[in-house]
Amino acid sequence: MDVFSRNDVLTGVRFLKTIPSFLRHPWTLSQARQTVRLRLERRASDFCALMKKAVYGNPDSPYLGLLKQAGCPYDELEDSVRKHGLEETLRLLFQEGVYLTVSEFKGRAPVRRGRSTIDAHPSLLRNPLSRDHLRAQTGGSGGRSVPVLIDLAYVRERAADHLLALAARNGRDWVHAVWGIPGNTDMVRVLELCALGTPPERWFTQVDPRSPGIHPRYPWSVRALRWAAWAWGVRVPAPRHASLNDPSAIVQWLRRVLDRGRIPHLVTWASPAVRVCREAERTGSSLSGVQLSIGGEPITAAKMDAIRRTGAAAVPRYMAMECGYIAYGCLQPSFPDELHLFDDMHAAIQPEARRPESGLPADALLLTSLRPSAPFILLNVSLGDQAQPCTGSCGCPLEQIGWTRRIRQVRSFEKLTAGGMTFLDSDILRVLEEVLPSRLGGSLLDYQLIEEEGASGEPKLRLIISPSVGPVDPVAAKRVFLEAAGRGSGAERLMSLQWGEGDFLSVDRRLPKLTAAGKILHSIKASPGRAAGPEPAARHKNLL
Known part of the structure; x- marks a missing residue:
């Protein structure tokens, strides 16, 4: 309990x-x-x-x-x-x-x-x-998640960067909403907006706050924030459930704000933003004038195209629960995820030359804390991401602020990310090698996870189960996978609930793919925009 x-x-x-x-x-x-x-x-x-x-x-x-x-x-x-x-x-x-x-x-x-x-x-x-x-808590299903203790002074420090970024987008007068999952990730988003003097008008959640799997600290934290804000004359809205499969309430709110002659601004993850845009297309609702701030997973051309087709504009943000803002989307980008490093919050380097004993690629991002209120002290810490540096001047307002260094093509090399939810690659390995064989039969050679991107940029995960395992109920297999990945009572459980509601996971009965050396990789990534075909990119080429 x-x-x-x-x-x-x-x-x-x-x-x-x-x-x-x-x-x-x-x-x-x-x-x-x-x-x-x-x-x-x-x-x-x-x-x-x-x-x-x-x-x-x-x-x-x-x-x-x-x-x-x-x-x-x-x-x-x-x-x-x-x-x-x-x-x-x-x-x-x-x-x-x-x-x-x-x-x-x-x-x-x-x-x-x-x-x-x-x-x-x-x-x-x-x-x-x-x-x-x-x-x-950070994400992660193997062992315990890492508790993150957040100082309100750090939220305020982050908010200064957020305000300058919004001002560079001419967004001082936008009407804000957030859409995430119940918990302190969204609490921080809401508090940041309050620190700008512009609390959100709407607070949407992808998981019903009344779900039995949610720790009671989450609803009580929301109540405490709303009571305290009310006492000081600040209106913070109550969270409203808007599931991934039915974001119609969000589309309706966006349209209502537009009809008032205002500009709505939605803060969410990348693939949920795509779902909002698909719902708008389905209902014939124009989102021209809508502004989105997105992140939580790789920002690709397919995702950006799906958003722009509706008339909406999106700017990516690169953040982590452990350290807050890392980078913010360029306002004159040459690439979908071109980002300005927030060098006032962190120092970021790349190894440039690989150290074999570290296991880090040459383009890994290593972060170092600069702010005295940061949750963790980071000193050349990898969070599992890599990126390509950008050269030359972009000339955008963020560069003029002093955020001159830029990166692009930020990708995880040690994590699996979909719908803004993240699991360590090693945790997925545990589920595929240990949990599924013990629950469904077969061996560690009979299971594989393929990460794909749909035509609109939405993430798709295929759980491959070899025919040699014998009869398997696909619904039961999905349930076992999500329960194992969501082991725990905090962030992990929220992630599995969100993946379940979002239909990110499907089951495919066929043989796992082999490498040229005959190895079975537990988790592979298909090329963007198509289903997994021959020679997919491996998450780790030396795991099995």
């Missing part, structure tokens, strides 16, 4: 004590501009100050062991930043083994460097300088 823990109660008390000040002081545009400008100017000194307090001054920090093994005391770190710059110093540290893979960061793999093993449990990577006002 899901119950409130003592930590849940203490977090709620801190939230209620802090939220009045948060709501009373929304950002102004001039404040946000000055703040971001100073952050960009002080990146190097902010990094050094954070490392001094949260790493070198914290004997429990796993990074301290990595830095000691690399022979890098604080004075040498500070000297290197002064001489070589922040990013070059981070590259030098990576070459000396100062980094974490996503599996190491989430505590699913030991941190081994040479002959040494360093304890890096996720709780040891939390920022000792931040406070706990909201409790969320």
Whole structure:
């Protein structure tokens, strides 16, 4: 039975004590501009100050062991930043083994460097300088998810970037709505909009908040936010269920706002945005003038085309629960997912030269925290994503703010993503190799998952089951897969509910595909825009 823990109660008390000040002081545009400008100017000194307090001054920090093994005391770190710059110093540290893979960061793999093993449990990577006002979880079905303790000061810091990005889109007067799943991910979205002085007019949820699988902390968190906001004269709407299979309520809201002569702005994941646009096409509703902010999965040309056909405009956002904003969509892009790195929030580098022992590709993104209220201290941490750098000047307003570095083609190399929901690749492997054979029969060679993209850019997952397994009820097979992937009571269960409602998963009875070497890859990705055919791209070519 899901119950409130003592930590849940203490977090709620801190939230209620802090939220009045948060709501009373929304950002102004001039404040946000000055703040971001100073952050960009002080990146190097902010990094050094954070490392001094949260790493070198914290004997429990796993990074301290990595830095000691690399022979890098604080004075040498500070000297290197002064001489070589922040990013070059981070590259030098990576070459000396100062980094974490996503599996190491989430505590699913030991941190081994040479002959040494360093304890890096996720709780040891939390920022000792931040406070706990909201409790969320990252995705992941194997073992426990990583609890994310969110400081309202960090939500406010993120909101400054959000305000500048919206202003660059001429969106100061837009009417906002969010559409996600019940929980603190959407809570943060709503709080960010409140920090701009423009709370959302609608709050839609893809999973019914009354579903029995939802932890009671979620509805109680929403009530606490709405009560506190009401007490200070801020109206926060109650969440309304709008399922993935029937987003008609969202289309109707968008049309009503347009009919009022206003511009509606919907914040959601990429494939749900496509579903909204498909519903608009089905009902003959024009979305000309609608603005979308999308993310949560790869942004492809097919998804963007499906959105633009309805007249709507979309800008991608690259974020993670562990660290907030990473990048924001270019406003004069040459590629569907061309993004400006928020260099005031993080430092981002790429290895450029592969370290075989790390398992990281040369274009992996390694993130480092710069803000003192961040949930985690990141120091060259991979969240499982890779990207291509962009060259030259784009000339868009985001570049003029100071966010000059751009990336494109952000893709996960260690995670499976669909509908904004993410599972680690290693967790899917557990389900395919252990759970399904034990429940349905057969062996680990009889199951495979294929990730495809439909003609409109929507994600599709095919669970391949070999005929040799014998009779299998497809509905039962889907249920077993989703239950195993959704093991747990928090974010994992929400993900499986969302995948189930969204019909992302289908069952196909045929032999799993083989590589040229005769290997069966547990999870493969088809080329965008078509079903999986010969020679699909492997998630990991050396897994099996």
